[in-house]
Amino acid sequence: MAGLTQKDEVLTRYAEKLSTLKAPKGRSLTDDAIRRMLANKAAMVSLFVLAAIVLFAFVGPYFVPWGYSEVDWASIRKPPDFEAGHFFGTDHNGRDLLARTMFGTQMSLIVALVATTVSVVIGIAYGAIAGYFGGRVDAVMMRIVDMLYALPYILFVIILVVIFGRNPILLFVGIGAIEWLTMARIVRGQTLTLKEKEFVEAARAGGAKPWTIIFRHIVPNLTGPVVIYATLTIPEIIIVESFLSYLGLGIQEPQTSLGTLISTGAPVAEVTPWMLIYPGIILVSLLFCLTYVGDGLRDALDPKDR
Protein backbone atom coordinates (compact mmCIF):
# COMPACT_ATOMS: atom_id res chain seq x y z
CA MET A 1 0.00 0.00 0.00
CA ALA A 2 3.09 2.21 -0.20
CA GLY A 3 2.91 5.33 -2.31
CA LEU A 4 -0.73 5.83 -1.71
CA THR A 5 -1.78 8.86 0.18
CA GLN A 6 -4.25 8.57 2.96
CA LYS A 7 -6.86 10.22 0.79
CA ASP A 8 -6.41 7.57 -1.92
CA GLU A 9 -6.74 4.85 0.67
CA VAL A 10 -10.05 6.22 1.90
CA LEU A 11 -11.35 6.55 -1.63
CA THR A 12 -10.35 2.99 -2.57
CA ARG A 13 -11.97 1.60 0.49
CA TYR A 14 -15.10 3.54 -0.30
CA ALA A 15 -15.13 2.27 -3.87
CA GLU A 16 -14.78 -1.32 -2.65
CA LYS A 17 -17.63 -0.81 -0.25
CA LEU A 18 -19.79 0.63 -2.99
CA SER A 19 -19.16 -2.31 -5.29
CA THR A 20 -20.31 -4.80 -2.66
CA LEU A 21 -23.45 -2.85 -1.83
CA LYS A 22 -26.68 -4.09 -3.29
CA ALA A 23 -29.02 -1.75 -5.05
CA PRO A 24 -31.40 -0.18 -2.53
CA LYS A 25 -34.68 -2.02 -2.43
CA GLY A 26 -37.84 0.04 -2.84
CA ARG A 27 -40.67 -0.30 -0.33
CA SER A 28 -44.05 -0.95 -1.86
CA LEU A 29 -47.28 0.22 -0.27
CA THR A 30 -48.03 -3.36 0.73
CA ASP A 31 -44.64 -3.66 2.47
CA ASP A 32 -45.45 -0.49 4.38
CA ALA A 33 -48.83 -1.82 5.38
CA ILE A 34 -47.38 -5.16 6.53
CA ARG A 35 -44.67 -3.34 8.50
CA ARG A 36 -47.27 -1.19 10.24
CA MET A 37 -49.42 -4.23 10.96
CA LEU A 38 -46.47 -6.13 12.46
CA ALA A 39 -45.58 -3.14 14.63
CA ASN A 40 -49.12 -3.05 16.08
CA LYS A 41 -48.81 -5.23 19.18
CA ALA A 42 -52.51 -5.37 20.05
CA ALA A 43 -53.39 -6.45 16.52
CA MET A 44 -50.66 -9.12 16.36
CA VAL A 45 -51.59 -10.64 19.73
CA SER A 46 -55.23 -10.59 18.64
CA LEU A 47 -54.31 -12.31 15.40
CA PHE A 48 -52.63 -15.14 17.31
CA VAL A 49 -55.53 -15.54 19.73
CA LEU A 50 -57.89 -15.47 16.77
CA ALA A 51 -55.93 -18.22 15.03
CA ALA A 52 -56.04 -20.21 18.27
CA ILE A 53 -59.83 -19.81 18.49
CA VAL A 54 -60.26 -20.87 14.86
CA LEU A 55 -58.14 -23.97 15.49
CA PHE A 56 -60.12 -24.61 18.67
CA ALA A 57 -63.38 -24.48 16.73
CA PHE A 58 -62.44 -26.42 13.61
CA VAL A 59 -59.66 -28.80 14.66
CA GLY A 60 -60.54 -29.14 18.35
CA PRO A 61 -63.56 -31.43 17.88
CA TYR A 62 -61.26 -34.19 16.51
CA PHE A 63 -59.46 -34.33 19.85
CA VAL A 64 -62.53 -34.43 22.04
CA PRO A 65 -63.96 -37.90 22.69
CA TRP A 66 -67.53 -36.57 22.92
CA GLY A 67 -69.79 -35.45 20.09
CA TYR A 68 -71.58 -32.13 20.46
CA SER A 69 -74.96 -33.82 20.94
CA GLU A 70 -73.75 -36.96 22.65
CA VAL A 71 -75.19 -37.61 26.12
CA ASP A 72 -73.00 -38.92 28.92
CA TRP A 73 -75.57 -40.38 31.30
CA ALA A 74 -72.98 -40.77 34.03
CA SER A 75 -72.35 -37.05 34.37
CA ILE A 76 -75.26 -34.67 34.05
CA ARG A 77 -74.80 -31.05 35.09
CA LYS A 78 -71.28 -31.78 36.40
CA PRO A 79 -68.63 -29.09 36.92
CA PRO A 80 -65.36 -29.28 34.94
CA ASP A 81 -63.80 -32.66 35.71
CA PHE A 82 -60.45 -33.66 34.24
CA GLU A 83 -60.65 -37.33 35.19
CA ALA A 84 -63.96 -37.93 33.40
CA GLY A 85 -62.66 -36.02 30.36
CA HIS A 86 -65.19 -33.17 30.59
CA PHE A 87 -62.82 -30.22 30.66
CA PHE A 88 -65.58 -27.59 30.52
CA GLY A 89 -68.11 -29.68 32.50
CA THR A 90 -71.43 -30.92 31.16
CA ASP A 91 -74.81 -29.28 30.59
CA HIS A 92 -78.26 -30.17 31.92
CA ASN A 93 -78.55 -32.95 29.35
CA GLY A 94 -75.16 -34.45 30.13
CA ARG A 95 -73.57 -33.20 26.93
CA ASP A 96 -69.89 -32.29 27.04
CA LEU A 97 -69.64 -28.52 27.19
CA LEU A 98 -66.20 -28.39 25.57
CA ALA A 99 -67.51 -30.18 22.49
CA ARG A 100 -70.58 -27.95 22.44
CA THR A 101 -68.54 -24.78 22.82
CA MET A 102 -66.30 -25.86 19.94
CA PHE A 103 -69.30 -26.57 17.77
CA GLY A 104 -70.94 -23.30 18.79
CA THR A 105 -67.82 -21.29 17.99
CA GLN A 106 -67.65 -23.03 14.62
CA MET A 107 -71.28 -22.12 13.94
CA SER A 108 -70.80 -18.48 14.96
CA LEU A 109 -67.71 -18.18 12.75
CA ILE A 110 -69.48 -19.73 9.76
CA VAL A 111 -72.50 -17.47 10.19
CA ALA A 112 -70.18 -14.48 10.39
CA LEU A 113 -68.27 -15.43 7.24
CA VAL A 114 -71.31 -16.23 5.11
CA ALA A 115 -73.28 -13.21 6.26
CA THR A 116 -70.30 -10.91 5.77
CA THR A 117 -69.83 -12.25 2.24
CA VAL A 118 -73.48 -11.61 1.46
CA SER A 119 -73.31 -8.10 2.86
CA VAL A 120 -70.08 -7.35 1.00
CA VAL A 121 -71.46 -8.56 -2.33
CA ILE A 122 -74.69 -6.58 -2.00
CA GLY A 123 -72.91 -3.52 -0.64
CA ILE A 124 -70.29 -3.43 -3.41
CA ALA A 125 -72.77 -3.95 -6.24
CA TYR A 126 -75.22 -1.38 -4.86
CA GLY A 127 -72.64 1.24 -3.94
CA ALA A 128 -70.62 0.90 -7.15
CA ILE A 129 -73.70 1.16 -9.35
CA ALA A 130 -75.04 4.19 -7.45
CA GLY A 131 -71.65 5.90 -7.48
CA TYR A 132 -70.83 5.17 -11.11
CA PHE A 133 -74.11 6.22 -12.66
CA GLY A 134 -74.49 9.21 -10.35
CA GLY A 135 -77.18 11.84 -10.87
CA ARG A 136 -80.77 10.79 -10.34
CA VAL A 137 -79.98 7.06 -10.04
CA ASP A 138 -77.53 7.85 -7.25
CA ALA A 139 -79.94 10.21 -5.49
CA VAL A 140 -82.77 7.65 -5.48
CA MET A 141 -80.56 4.71 -4.50
CA MET A 142 -78.88 6.55 -1.64
CA ARG A 143 -82.19 7.98 -0.45
CA ILE A 144 -83.38 4.37 -0.08
CA VAL A 145 -80.29 3.58 1.98
CA ASP A 146 -80.97 6.60 4.20
CA MET A 147 -84.52 5.42 4.76
CA LEU A 148 -83.41 1.88 5.60
CA TYR A 149 -80.94 3.37 8.08
CA ALA A 150 -83.78 5.06 9.90
CA LEU A 151 -85.69 1.79 10.32
CA PRO A 152 -85.15 -0.27 13.43
CA TYR A 153 -83.66 -3.04 11.33
CA ILE A 154 -83.62 -5.59 14.13
CA LEU A 155 -87.43 -5.72 13.92
CA PHE A 156 -87.12 -6.75 10.30
CA VAL A 157 -84.48 -9.35 11.07
CA ILE A 158 -86.76 -10.83 13.69
CA ILE A 159 -89.74 -10.84 11.34
CA LEU A 160 -87.64 -12.38 8.54
CA VAL A 161 -86.22 -15.05 10.82
CA VAL A 162 -89.63 -15.94 12.15
CA ILE A 163 -91.04 -16.12 8.65
CA PHE A 164 -88.35 -18.17 7.00
CA GLY A 165 -88.33 -20.59 9.85
CA ARG A 166 -85.20 -21.75 11.53
CA ASN A 167 -83.21 -22.58 8.44
CA PRO A 168 -79.60 -21.57 9.27
CA ILE A 169 -78.76 -20.70 5.66
CA LEU A 170 -81.61 -18.23 5.47
CA LEU A 171 -80.50 -16.85 8.80
CA PHE A 172 -77.04 -16.15 7.35
CA VAL A 173 -78.48 -14.53 4.26
CA GLY A 174 -81.03 -12.58 6.25
CA ILE A 175 -78.43 -11.04 8.54
CA GLY A 176 -76.12 -10.30 5.62
CA ALA A 177 -78.92 -8.72 3.65
CA ILE A 178 -79.44 -6.22 6.45
CA GLU A 179 -75.83 -5.31 7.20
CA TRP A 180 -74.89 -4.00 3.76
CA LEU A 181 -75.95 -0.38 4.21
CA THR A 182 -72.69 1.05 5.54
CA MET A 183 -70.71 -0.95 2.99
CA ALA A 184 -72.82 0.53 0.19
CA ARG A 185 -72.13 4.05 1.47
CA ILE A 186 -68.37 3.48 1.70
CA VAL A 187 -68.18 1.88 -1.75
CA ARG A 188 -70.25 4.67 -3.31
CA GLY A 189 -67.94 7.31 -1.87
CA GLN A 190 -64.85 5.55 -3.23
CA THR A 191 -66.48 5.00 -6.61
CA LEU A 192 -67.26 8.70 -6.94
CA THR A 193 -63.55 9.52 -6.80
CA LEU A 194 -62.39 6.48 -8.80
CA LYS A 195 -64.65 7.14 -11.76
CA GLU A 196 -62.88 10.45 -12.45
CA LYS A 197 -59.50 8.69 -12.79
CA GLU A 198 -57.70 8.37 -16.12
CA PHE A 199 -57.90 4.59 -16.34
CA VAL A 200 -61.68 4.74 -16.25
CA GLU A 201 -61.64 7.37 -18.94
CA ALA A 202 -59.29 5.17 -20.99
CA ALA A 203 -61.62 2.20 -20.58
CA ARG A 204 -64.55 4.33 -21.64
CA ALA A 205 -62.63 5.65 -24.64
CA GLY A 206 -61.82 2.05 -25.55
CA GLY A 207 -65.54 1.38 -25.78
CA ALA A 208 -66.06 -0.59 -22.56
CA LYS A 209 -69.67 -0.87 -21.41
CA PRO A 210 -70.60 0.68 -18.03
CA TRP A 211 -71.02 -2.76 -16.42
CA THR A 212 -67.58 -3.82 -17.58
CA ILE A 213 -66.08 -0.63 -16.22
CA ILE A 214 -67.81 -1.05 -12.86
CA PHE A 215 -66.94 -4.69 -12.28
CA ARG A 216 -63.60 -4.97 -14.11
CA HIS A 217 -62.03 -1.59 -13.47
CA ILE A 218 -63.61 0.03 -10.43
CA VAL A 219 -64.45 -2.85 -8.09
CA PRO A 220 -60.89 -4.32 -7.99
CA ASN A 221 -59.64 -0.91 -6.85
CA LEU A 222 -61.99 -0.95 -3.89
CA THR A 223 -60.21 -3.84 -2.16
CA GLY A 224 -58.59 -1.79 0.64
CA PRO A 225 -61.64 -0.13 2.20
CA VAL A 226 -63.78 -3.19 1.55
CA VAL A 227 -61.37 -5.50 3.39
CA ILE A 228 -61.15 -3.09 6.32
CA TYR A 229 -64.87 -2.65 6.63
CA ALA A 230 -65.59 -6.36 6.14
CA THR A 231 -63.28 -7.22 9.03
CA LEU A 232 -65.16 -4.79 11.23
CA THR A 233 -68.50 -6.21 10.07
CA ILE A 234 -67.67 -9.75 11.23
CA PRO A 235 -67.88 -9.02 14.98
CA GLU A 236 -71.10 -7.08 14.46
CA ILE A 237 -72.64 -10.03 12.70
CA ILE A 238 -71.50 -12.39 15.43
CA ILE A 239 -73.26 -10.11 17.91
CA VAL A 240 -76.46 -10.02 15.84
CA GLU A 241 -76.41 -13.80 15.46
CA SER A 242 -75.84 -14.42 19.15
CA PHE A 243 -78.52 -11.85 19.93
CA LEU A 244 -81.05 -13.69 17.75
CA SER A 245 -79.99 -17.02 19.19
CA TYR A 246 -80.30 -15.53 22.65
CA LEU A 247 -83.91 -14.62 21.94
CA GLY A 248 -84.44 -18.20 20.74
CA LEU A 249 -84.75 -17.21 17.07
CA GLY A 250 -81.36 -18.32 15.77
CA ILE A 251 -79.63 -21.68 15.66
CA GLN A 252 -81.82 -24.49 17.02
CA GLU A 253 -81.07 -27.50 19.22
CA PRO A 254 -79.24 -29.85 19.07
CA GLN A 255 -77.07 -27.57 16.95
CA THR A 256 -75.78 -24.61 18.85
CA SER A 257 -73.95 -21.32 18.63
CA LEU A 258 -72.22 -19.17 21.20
CA GLY A 259 -75.39 -17.11 21.64
CA THR A 260 -77.53 -20.20 22.17
CA LEU A 261 -75.04 -21.58 24.70
CA ILE A 262 -75.04 -18.32 26.64
CA SER A 263 -78.81 -18.09 26.57
CA THR A 264 -79.14 -21.59 28.03
CA GLY A 265 -76.36 -20.88 30.51
CA ALA A 266 -77.59 -17.50 31.74
CA PRO A 267 -80.79 -18.51 33.58
CA VAL A 268 -79.05 -21.37 35.41
CA ALA A 269 -75.78 -19.54 36.07
CA GLU A 270 -76.43 -19.58 39.80
CA VAL A 271 -76.30 -23.39 39.91
CA THR A 272 -74.03 -24.21 36.97
CA PRO A 273 -71.87 -21.13 36.36
CA TRP A 274 -69.54 -22.96 33.94
CA MET A 275 -72.37 -23.14 31.39
CA LEU A 276 -72.33 -19.36 31.16
CA ILE A 277 -68.68 -18.60 31.78
CA TYR A 278 -66.85 -20.75 29.21
CA PRO A 279 -68.94 -19.81 26.16
CA GLY A 280 -68.88 -16.23 27.46
CA ILE A 281 -65.09 -16.14 27.60
CA ILE A 282 -64.79 -17.52 24.06
CA LEU A 283 -67.35 -15.09 22.67
CA VAL A 284 -65.77 -12.06 24.34
CA SER A 285 -62.20 -12.96 23.30
CA LEU A 286 -63.40 -13.63 19.75
CA LEU A 287 -65.09 -10.25 19.56
CA PHE A 288 -62.16 -8.40 21.13
CA CYS A 289 -59.66 -10.04 18.75
CA LEU A 290 -61.73 -9.38 15.65
CA THR A 291 -62.16 -5.75 16.63
CA TYR A 292 -58.46 -5.22 17.29
CA VAL A 293 -57.44 -6.98 14.07
CA GLY A 294 -59.95 -4.84 12.17
CA ASP A 295 -58.64 -1.66 13.78
CA GLY A 296 -55.06 -2.76 13.07
CA LEU A 297 -55.86 -3.41 9.41
CA ARG A 298 -57.49 -0.02 9.14
CA ASP A 299 -54.48 1.72 10.65
CA ALA A 300 -52.17 -0.26 8.36
CA LEU A 301 -54.08 0.23 5.11
CA ASP A 302 -55.78 3.58 5.58
CA PRO A 303 -53.75 6.25 3.81
CA LYS A 304 -55.27 9.02 5.93
CA ASP A 305 -52.88 8.74 8.89
CA ARG A 306 -49.67 8.42 6.87
Place this chain on the structure above:
Amino acid sequence: MLRYATRRVLSALPIAFIAVTVCFFILRAAPGGPFDSDRPLPPEVLANVRAYYNLDQPLFMQYLLYIGGVLRGDLGPSMSSYDFSVSELMAIGMPFSLQLGLTAFVIATTIGVLTGMIAAVYKNKWPDYLLVLVVMIGVIVPNFLIGALLQLWFGVYLRWLPAGGWVPGSWAHLVLPVAVLSWAHAARISRLMRGSMIETLGTNYVRTARSKGLGERMVLARHAIKPALIPVVSYLGPGLSYLLTGSLVVEQIFGLPGIGRYFIQAALNRDYGMVLGTTLFYMLLIIALNLIVDLVYAWLDPKVRYR
Protein backbone atom coordinates in the same frame (compact mmCIF):
# COMPACT_ATOMS: atom_id res chain seq x y z
CA MET B 1 -87.13 26.90 13.34
CA LEU B 2 -90.82 26.03 13.14
CA ARG B 3 -90.68 25.66 9.38
CA TYR B 4 -87.67 23.41 9.72
CA ALA B 5 -89.50 21.26 12.25
CA THR B 6 -92.60 20.93 10.04
CA ARG B 7 -90.49 19.93 7.08
CA ARG B 8 -88.73 17.27 9.13
CA VAL B 9 -92.01 15.79 10.38
CA LEU B 10 -93.51 15.73 6.89
CA SER B 11 -90.47 13.96 5.44
CA ALA B 12 -90.36 11.41 8.27
CA LEU B 13 -93.97 10.22 8.15
CA PRO B 14 -93.67 8.44 4.76
CA ILE B 15 -90.89 6.31 6.27
CA ALA B 16 -93.23 5.03 8.97
CA PHE B 17 -95.87 4.39 6.32
CA ILE B 18 -93.45 2.43 4.11
CA ALA B 19 -92.18 0.41 7.06
CA VAL B 20 -95.69 -0.64 8.04
CA THR B 21 -96.56 -1.48 4.42
CA VAL B 22 -93.45 -3.61 3.96
CA CYS B 23 -94.11 -5.39 7.26
CA PHE B 24 -97.72 -6.01 6.31
CA PHE B 25 -96.88 -7.73 3.05
CA ILE B 26 -93.87 -9.68 4.39
CA LEU B 27 -96.02 -11.05 7.17
CA ARG B 28 -98.78 -12.11 4.80
CA ALA B 29 -96.28 -13.70 2.41
CA ALA B 30 -95.05 -15.93 5.22
CA PRO B 31 -96.27 -19.47 5.41
CA GLY B 32 -98.54 -20.22 8.35
CA GLY B 33 -101.21 -18.09 9.95
CA PRO B 34 -102.38 -17.10 13.43
CA PHE B 35 -104.99 -19.85 13.60
CA ASP B 36 -102.85 -22.83 12.66
CA SER B 37 -102.68 -25.21 15.54
CA ASP B 38 -102.33 -28.87 16.27
CA ARG B 39 -106.05 -29.12 16.86
CA PRO B 40 -107.66 -27.49 13.83
CA LEU B 41 -110.86 -25.51 14.30
CA PRO B 42 -114.03 -26.79 12.63
CA PRO B 43 -114.27 -25.20 9.16
CA GLU B 44 -117.40 -23.16 9.96
CA VAL B 45 -115.81 -21.70 13.08
CA LEU B 46 -112.59 -20.99 11.21
CA ALA B 47 -114.55 -19.19 8.47
CA ASN B 48 -116.27 -17.04 11.10
CA VAL B 49 -113.01 -16.25 12.86
CA ARG B 50 -111.32 -15.35 9.59
CA ALA B 51 -114.24 -13.12 8.66
CA TYR B 52 -114.00 -11.37 12.06
CA TYR B 53 -110.35 -10.50 11.42
CA ASN B 54 -111.02 -9.59 7.76
CA LEU B 55 -108.75 -12.45 6.70
CA ASP B 56 -111.32 -13.63 4.13
CA GLN B 57 -110.92 -10.45 2.07
CA PRO B 58 -108.46 -10.15 -0.83
CA LEU B 59 -105.00 -9.14 0.38
CA PHE B 60 -105.15 -5.62 -0.97
CA MET B 61 -108.55 -4.99 0.65
CA GLN B 62 -107.10 -6.21 3.95
CA TYR B 63 -104.29 -3.73 3.57
CA LEU B 64 -106.68 -0.83 2.85
CA LEU B 65 -108.86 -1.82 5.79
CA TYR B 66 -105.83 -1.96 8.07
CA ILE B 67 -104.43 1.39 6.98
CA GLY B 68 -107.92 2.90 7.29
CA GLY B 69 -108.11 1.57 10.83
CA VAL B 70 -104.68 2.93 11.74
CA LEU B 71 -105.59 6.38 10.44
CA ARG B 72 -108.65 6.34 12.68
CA GLY B 73 -106.44 5.28 15.60
CA ASP B 74 -107.68 1.68 15.65
CA LEU B 75 -104.93 -0.94 15.56
CA GLY B 76 -107.40 -3.82 15.37
CA PRO B 77 -107.84 -6.88 17.59
CA SER B 78 -104.97 -9.06 18.74
CA MET B 79 -105.03 -12.46 17.06
CA SER B 80 -103.39 -14.43 19.84
CA SER B 81 -104.66 -12.79 23.03
CA TYR B 82 -108.28 -13.14 21.99
CA ASP B 83 -110.05 -10.76 24.33
CA PHE B 84 -107.66 -7.84 23.90
CA SER B 85 -107.24 -5.27 21.19
CA VAL B 86 -103.73 -4.40 20.07
CA SER B 87 -104.08 -0.93 21.57
CA GLU B 88 -105.05 -2.37 24.95
CA LEU B 89 -102.03 -4.69 25.03
CA MET B 90 -99.74 -1.87 23.99
CA ALA B 91 -101.20 0.41 26.64
CA ILE B 92 -100.14 -2.19 29.22
CA GLY B 93 -96.55 -2.42 28.03
CA MET B 94 -95.92 1.09 26.74
CA PRO B 95 -95.50 3.11 29.95
CA PHE B 96 -92.88 0.69 31.13
CA SER B 97 -90.95 0.53 27.85
CA LEU B 98 -90.96 4.31 27.58
CA GLN B 99 -89.81 4.71 31.16
CA LEU B 100 -86.98 2.22 30.69
CA GLY B 101 -85.91 3.52 27.29
CA LEU B 102 -86.00 7.22 28.10
CA THR B 103 -84.25 6.81 31.46
CA ALA B 104 -81.48 4.82 29.80
CA PHE B 105 -81.25 7.29 26.92
CA VAL B 106 -80.91 10.35 29.17
CA ILE B 107 -78.52 8.71 31.64
CA ALA B 108 -76.36 7.15 28.93
CA THR B 109 -76.09 10.35 26.93
CA THR B 110 -75.14 12.39 29.99
CA ILE B 111 -72.57 9.88 31.20
CA GLY B 112 -71.20 9.38 27.71
CA VAL B 113 -70.67 13.11 27.15
CA LEU B 114 -69.09 13.64 30.57
CA THR B 115 -66.73 10.67 30.40
CA GLY B 116 -65.79 11.53 26.84
CA MET B 117 -64.83 15.03 27.98
CA ILE B 118 -62.84 13.69 30.93
CA ALA B 119 -60.99 11.25 28.68
CA ALA B 120 -60.18 14.03 26.22
CA VAL B 121 -58.94 16.42 28.91
CA TYR B 122 -56.77 13.72 30.52
CA LYS B 123 -55.67 12.32 27.15
CA ASN B 124 -53.03 9.56 27.55
CA LYS B 125 -53.11 9.70 31.36
CA TRP B 126 -54.62 7.09 33.65
CA PRO B 127 -58.25 8.38 33.70
CA ASP B 128 -58.20 8.15 29.90
CA TYR B 129 -56.85 4.59 29.85
CA LEU B 130 -59.37 3.48 32.45
CA LEU B 131 -62.26 5.02 30.54
CA VAL B 132 -61.08 3.58 27.22
CA LEU B 133 -61.13 0.12 28.80
CA VAL B 134 -64.68 0.56 30.18
CA VAL B 135 -65.76 1.92 26.81
CA MET B 136 -64.25 -1.02 24.91
CA ILE B 137 -66.13 -3.44 27.13
CA GLY B 138 -69.36 -1.57 26.50
CA VAL B 139 -68.86 -1.51 22.73
CA ILE B 140 -67.70 -5.09 22.32
CA VAL B 141 -69.37 -7.30 24.92
CA PRO B 142 -72.97 -8.04 23.88
CA ASN B 143 -75.51 -6.63 26.31
CA PHE B 144 -77.13 -9.99 27.07
CA LEU B 145 -73.81 -11.19 28.43
CA ILE B 146 -73.23 -8.04 30.47
CA GLY B 147 -76.80 -8.37 31.70
CA ALA B 148 -76.40 -12.01 32.72
CA LEU B 149 -73.13 -11.31 34.54
CA LEU B 150 -74.42 -8.23 36.39
CA GLN B 151 -77.55 -10.14 37.33
CA LEU B 152 -75.45 -12.99 38.68
CA TRP B 153 -73.06 -10.74 40.59
CA PHE B 154 -75.31 -8.05 42.07
CA GLY B 155 -78.55 -10.02 42.13
CA VAL B 156 -77.48 -13.49 43.17
CA TYR B 157 -74.07 -13.37 44.86
CA LEU B 158 -74.15 -9.97 46.56
CA ARG B 159 -77.95 -9.67 46.79
CA TRP B 160 -77.75 -5.90 46.60
CA LEU B 161 -80.41 -5.55 43.95
CA PRO B 162 -83.33 -7.64 42.72
CA ALA B 163 -82.14 -9.98 39.95
CA GLY B 164 -85.22 -9.43 37.83
CA GLY B 165 -88.94 -8.85 37.73
CA TRP B 166 -90.81 -5.63 38.19
CA VAL B 167 -92.65 -3.98 41.05
CA PRO B 168 -94.35 -0.75 39.92
CA GLY B 169 -92.66 2.32 41.34
CA SER B 170 -89.62 0.48 42.63
CA TRP B 171 -86.41 2.12 41.45
CA ALA B 172 -84.28 -0.79 42.68
CA HIS B 173 -85.77 -3.02 39.98
CA LEU B 174 -84.77 -0.50 37.34
CA VAL B 175 -81.10 -0.11 38.29
CA LEU B 176 -79.69 -3.20 36.59
CA PRO B 177 -81.80 -3.01 33.41
CA VAL B 178 -80.96 0.67 32.95
CA ALA B 179 -77.27 0.00 33.65
CA VAL B 180 -77.11 -2.76 31.03
CA LEU B 181 -79.05 -0.74 28.48
CA SER B 182 -76.98 2.41 29.07
CA TRP B 183 -73.52 0.88 29.06
CA ALA B 184 -73.27 0.20 25.33
CA HIS B 185 -74.94 3.47 24.41
CA ALA B 186 -72.82 5.54 26.79
CA ALA B 187 -69.69 3.78 25.52
CA ARG B 188 -70.32 4.71 21.91
CA ILE B 189 -71.13 8.30 22.81
CA SER B 190 -68.08 8.56 25.05
CA ARG B 191 -65.83 7.36 22.24
CA LEU B 192 -67.26 9.91 19.81
CA MET B 193 -67.10 12.69 22.38
CA ARG B 194 -63.48 11.93 23.23
CA GLY B 195 -62.45 12.11 19.57
CA SER B 196 -64.30 15.30 18.76
CA MET B 197 -63.25 16.97 22.02
CA ILE B 198 -59.58 16.26 21.33
CA GLU B 199 -60.02 17.76 17.89
CA THR B 200 -61.84 20.81 19.26
CA LEU B 201 -59.22 21.41 21.95
CA GLY B 202 -56.63 21.69 19.18
CA THR B 203 -58.44 24.47 17.29
CA ASN B 204 -57.39 28.09 17.09
CA TYR B 205 -60.35 29.56 18.95
CA VAL B 206 -59.68 27.34 21.95
CA ARG B 207 -56.06 28.54 21.93
CA THR B 208 -57.33 32.12 21.76
CA ALA B 209 -59.68 31.52 24.68
CA ARG B 210 -56.82 30.08 26.72
CA SER B 211 -54.38 32.81 25.81
CA LYS B 212 -56.75 35.58 26.89
CA GLY B 213 -56.54 34.02 30.35
CA LEU B 214 -59.76 31.99 30.65
CA GLY B 215 -59.63 29.12 33.13
CA GLU B 216 -59.71 25.60 31.70
CA ARG B 217 -63.22 25.01 33.06
CA MET B 218 -64.52 28.13 31.36
CA VAL B 219 -62.83 27.21 28.10
CA LEU B 220 -64.54 23.84 28.13
CA ALA B 221 -67.95 25.13 29.17
CA ARG B 222 -68.15 28.23 26.99
CA HIS B 223 -66.10 27.46 23.90
CA ALA B 224 -65.29 23.80 23.43
CA ILE B 225 -68.39 21.85 24.42
CA LYS B 226 -70.86 23.09 21.83
CA PRO B 227 -68.87 22.33 18.67
CA ALA B 228 -67.59 19.09 20.19
CA LEU B 229 -71.17 17.93 20.71
CA ILE B 230 -72.10 18.02 17.02
CA PRO B 231 -70.90 14.50 16.04
CA VAL B 232 -72.42 13.15 19.25
CA VAL B 233 -75.81 14.61 18.45
CA SER B 234 -75.72 13.23 14.92
CA TYR B 235 -75.07 9.79 16.40
CA LEU B 236 -78.06 9.96 18.75
CA GLY B 237 -80.45 9.01 15.94
CA PRO B 238 -78.81 5.70 14.97
CA GLY B 239 -78.00 5.24 18.65
CA LEU B 240 -81.72 5.06 19.35
CA SER B 241 -81.97 2.01 17.11
CA TYR B 242 -79.27 0.29 19.14
CA LEU B 243 -81.04 1.22 22.34
CA LEU B 244 -84.25 -0.27 21.04
CA THR B 245 -82.53 -3.52 20.07
CA GLY B 246 -81.02 -3.57 23.52
CA SER B 247 -84.35 -3.05 25.20
CA LEU B 248 -85.71 -6.22 23.54
CA VAL B 249 -82.92 -8.19 25.19
CA VAL B 250 -83.06 -6.40 28.52
CA GLU B 251 -86.79 -6.95 28.86
CA GLN B 252 -86.16 -10.62 28.14
CA ILE B 253 -83.25 -11.05 30.60
CA PHE B 254 -84.86 -9.29 33.51
CA GLY B 255 -88.40 -10.47 32.80
CA LEU B 256 -89.81 -6.96 32.45
CA PRO B 257 -93.36 -6.25 31.24
CA GLY B 258 -92.51 -4.04 28.25
CA ILE B 259 -93.54 -4.02 24.60
CA GLY B 260 -90.43 -5.91 23.45
CA ARG B 261 -91.67 -9.14 24.90
CA TYR B 262 -95.04 -8.77 23.20
CA PHE B 263 -93.29 -8.13 19.91
CA ILE B 264 -91.26 -11.34 19.97
CA GLN B 265 -94.22 -13.40 21.18
CA ALA B 266 -96.45 -11.90 18.52
CA ALA B 267 -93.96 -12.58 15.73
CA LEU B 268 -93.71 -16.21 16.82
CA ASN B 269 -97.52 -16.58 16.96
CA ARG B 270 -98.07 -14.85 13.60
CA ASP B 271 -100.20 -12.30 15.42
CA TYR B 272 -100.31 -9.93 12.44
CA GLY B 273 -102.07 -7.07 14.20
CA MET B 274 -99.78 -7.08 17.20
CA VAL B 275 -96.55 -7.21 15.14
CA LEU B 276 -97.71 -4.34 12.95
CA GLY B 277 -98.87 -2.38 15.98
CA THR B 278 -95.56 -2.70 17.81
CA THR B 279 -93.59 -1.95 14.64
CA LEU B 280 -95.65 1.17 14.11
CA PHE B 281 -95.13 2.19 17.72
CA TYR B 282 -91.36 1.74 17.49
CA MET B 283 -91.26 3.62 14.20
CA LEU B 284 -93.20 6.58 15.58
CA LEU B 285 -91.06 6.60 18.71
CA ILE B 286 -87.87 6.63 16.68
CA ILE B 287 -89.20 9.30 14.36
CA ALA B 288 -90.26 11.49 17.29
CA LEU B 289 -86.92 11.14 19.07
CA ASN B 290 -85.00 11.65 15.82
CA LEU B 291 -86.96 14.84 15.34
CA ILE B 292 -85.90 16.10 18.76
CA VAL B 293 -82.31 15.13 17.94
CA ASP B 294 -82.51 17.02 14.64
CA LEU B 295 -83.87 20.12 16.32
CA VAL B 296 -81.04 20.06 18.85
CA TYR B 297 -78.68 19.63 15.92
CA ALA B 298 -80.14 22.66 14.19
CA TRP B 299 -79.73 24.66 17.40
CA LEU B 300 -76.08 23.62 17.71
CA ASP B 301 -75.12 24.06 14.09
CA PRO B 302 -76.79 27.01 12.27
CA LYS B 303 -75.58 25.67 8.91
CA VAL B 304 -78.17 22.89 9.12
CA ARG B 305 -81.08 25.29 9.66
CA TYR B 306 -80.57 27.23 6.45
CA ARG B 307 -79.92 24.37 4.08
